[in-house]
Amino acid sequence: MKSTTINSKRSLLEKIRLLPYQEKGAAAIFILPFMIGFLLLNIFPIIYSFVISFMDYNTLKPLSEVSFIGFQNYFRIMDDPIALSAFVKSFQYTLVYVPGVMIFGFLLALLLNRTFALRGIARTMILMPYVANVVAVALIWSILLNPTNGPVNQFLSLLGVENLPLWLVGVDTALPTIALINVWQSLAFQTIVFLAAIQGVDKSLYEAAVIDGANKWQKIFHVTLPSISPTTFFLLVTSIIGSFQNYATVRMLTNGGPGNASRVISLNIYEEAFALNHYSYASAQAIVLFLIVLVLTIIQWKGQKRWVHY
Amino acid sequence: MGSLLKKVSFNGFMLLIGLMMIIPFVFMISASLKAPADVFINPLNIIPDEIYTFNYETLFNHDYYFKWYWNSIRVVILTVVFRGAFVTMAAYAFARLEFKGKELLFLLLLSAMMIPQDTTIVARFLLYGIMGLNNTQWAIILPATFDVFFIFLLRQFFMGIPKDLSEAAIIDGASHFGIYFKIMIPLSIPVLITMTLFTFIWTWNDFVNPFIFISDIDKQLVTVGLEYFQLEAGQNYALQMAGSCLIVLIPMALFAFLQKYFIEGITMTGVKG
Numbered sequence: 001m002k003s004t005t006i007n008s009k010r011s012l013l014e015k016i017r018l019l020p021y022q023e024k025g026a027a028a029i030f031i032l033p034f035m036i037g038f039l040l041l042n043i044f045p046i047i048y049s050f051v052i053s054f055m056d057y058n059t060l061k062p063l064s065e066v067s068f069i070g071f072q073n074y075f076r077i078m079d080d081p082i083a084l085s086a087f088v089k090s091f092q093y094t095l096v097y098v099p100g101v102m103i104f105g106f107l108l109a110l111l112l113n114r115t116f117a118l119r120g121i122a123r124t125m126i127l128m129p130y131v132a133n134v135v136a137v138a139l140i141w142s143i144l145l146n147p148t149n150g151p152v153n154q155f156l157s158l159l160g161v162e163n164l165p166l167w168l169v170g171v172d173t174a175l176p177t178i179a180l181i182n183v184w185q186s187l188a189f190q191t192i193v194f195l196a197a198i199q200g201v202d203k204s205l206y207e208a209a210v211i212d213g214a215n216k217w218q219k220i221f222h223v224t225l226p227s228i229s230p231t232t233f234f235l236l237v238t239s240i241i242g243s244f245q246n247y248a249t250v251r252m253l254t255n256g257g258p259g260n261a262s263r264v265i266s267l268n269i270y271e272e273a274f275a276l277n278h279y280s281y282a283s284a285q286a287i288v289l290f291l292i293v294l295v296l297t298i299i300q301w302k303g304q305k306r307w308v309h310y
Numbered sequence: 311m312g313s314l315l316k317k318v319s320f321n322g323f324m325l326l327i328g329l330m331m332i333i334p335f336v337f338m339i340s341a342s343l344k345a346p347a348d349v350f351i352n353p354l355n356i357i358p359d360e361i362y363t364f365n366y367e368t369l370f371n372h373d374y375y376f377k378w379y380w381n382s383i384r385v386v387i388l389t390v391v392f393r394g395a396f397v398t399m400a401a402y403a404f405a406r407l408e409f410k411g412k413e414l415l416f417l418l419l420l421s422a423m424m425i426p427q428d429t430t431i432v433a434r435f436l437l438y439g440i441m442g443l444n445n446t447q448w449a450i451i452l453p454a455t456f457d458v459f460f461i462f463l464l465r466q467f468f469m470g471i472p473k474d475l476s477e478a479a480i481i482d483g484a485s486h487f488g489i490y491f492k493i494m495i496p497l498s499i500p501v502l503i504t505m506t507l508f509t510f511i512w513t514w515n516d517f518v519n520p521f522i523f524i525s526d527i528d529k530q531l532v533t534v535g536l537e538y539f540q541l542e543a544g545q546n547y548a549l550q551m552a553g554s555c556l557i558v559l560i561p562m563a564l565f566a567f568l569q570k571y572f573i574e575g576i577t578m579t580g581v582k583g
Contacts (some may be wrong), residue, residue, distance in 0.1 A: 020486045024311035027407040043422065045434040046433070122328045124326055125328030133554070135554070136338070137334070138548055141334065144337060172425075192577060274435075286431070
């Protein structure tokens with residue numbers, strides 16, 4: 001009896017010792033630490049977001065006093081003109097930001113794909129804004145774009161421009177200005193990815209196109225663009241997702257102003273949650289945002305058959 | 311002759327684009343070396359008539375500025391160490407080991423990556439509060455440790471390492487730990503540099519997480535610290551610029567030298583994504 005327990009004990013230790021030698025055992029050891037942490041710190045919050053969006057956690061109170069109220073937080077969004085306008089502002093922002101990064105990223109990649117003497121230095125300069133700190137960037141641009149004495153408008157008036165733009169303090173210009181500043185800052189990512197894709201295009205396709213008498217532009221439209229369409233698709237999906245996460249820059253540049261002219265949904269969510277303690281209501285808005293992003297992604301996924309060639 | 315002119319003008323054109331991208335930083339450096347009253351007087355005058363160093367002296371005597379610096383560096387180092395350990399192990403399993411449900415699990419991880427961070431910020435704030443992480447730097451470090459993007463990056467890299475190497479090691483009686491430590495990790499130095507560089511830049515420039523999770527000013531990191539610093543400096547834009555300079559130029563210098571790793575990292579995840 002005793003010897004069998006010792007035996008089974010020994011065999012258990014032996015089994016543990018042998019785990020890294022077996023594929024399944026090793027897989028468990030290698031993957032579990034990550035999965036536990038990931039579930040606890042990153043997946044659990046996703047589930048919890050859904051749960052609190054159905055609760056009345058809209059004041060500072062102990063969790064034990066919180067109760068479920070069904071879809072009320074969601075209905076409330078429908079009657080909240082500020083939240084609704086914030087969703088619209090986010091869309092408007094996306095409509096400037098996404099075409100901006102996609103088109104400029106592609107053009108810069110085309111230019112950087114050519115061989116020229118100053119290529120290395122030009123590339124470094126073009127990529128620089130990507131690594132700059134957002135608070136510093138916001139500060140620099142709000143000084144540069146100061147409507148009365150900022151360098152940009154001083155320069156424009158030297159050129160004889162009369163109706164100087166109000167940039168970040170104008171009701172109509174604030175949102176597009178923020179979007180363009182973000183285009184400038186994040187452009188490097190799209191440029192690098194496009195550049196790698198362009199460099200991967202099969203050279204013989206260009207040669208064939210030249211034989212068929214294609215000019216420079218025809219080569220871009222009929223060879224380059226179709227060949228890199230999977231990359232374009234990837235960038236489009238990630239840029240759209242990224243375009244809804246602009247809290248930091250909007251907060252620094254305008255804090256939603258003037259009035260609510262640049263109050264996008266991410267800013268609205270943070271304000272509802274952390275300035276007003278409307279945790280459940282903010283979560284409901286965040287879930288709606290998530291569903292919008294999801295639907296946009298699914299539409300693109302379905303639509304890719306028409307223009308993405310793998 | 312014509313082609314030479316074309317070459318020169320193309321180089322000039324590209325340099326002009328490059329200059330347009332960095333001109334805000336040139337202005338930042340220039341303004342940081344001016345007296346506060348001179349910033350707006352002639353901003354197009356890039357090289358100040360007189361170099362004014364008092365802004366930097368104020369900065370060096372600030373109570374918290376370098377504390378924030380140190381905090382950020384510490385958080386970066388701890389994130390790199392933890393991330394390095396957990397992510398490389400999981401990536402090894404996804405790249406080299408067969409187990410039930412592997413494809414499904416990987417797909418789940420990837421779809422979790424598609425969820426915007428803003429969606430979960432409220433829930434994270436409440437949960438990390440319950441876990442006792444709020445107002446500690448662990449609220450930044452631990453969630454960043456379990457990051458799917460880097461699993462994806464490292465798995466991609468590991469899959470590119472020839473299988474013969476690990477098969478030979480298995481025949482020699484090595485365990486998977488042996489293969490991981492003695493073969494995979496030493497061969498992965500370039501991608502680990504990429505990971506470190508990304509971690510540095512993203513953590514250094516992150517605003518939202520330290521802003522939401524850390525409330526004490528002496529525990530704060532550089533980005534939110536810089537915002538406090540700006541509020542404190544008020545209308546003194548020259549001083550604000552000096553404060554920005556020392557925070558912006560560090561990642562830029564690092565990036566200028568290690569660009570290759572950065573570009574490879576983006577390319578590896580972007581194109582095959």
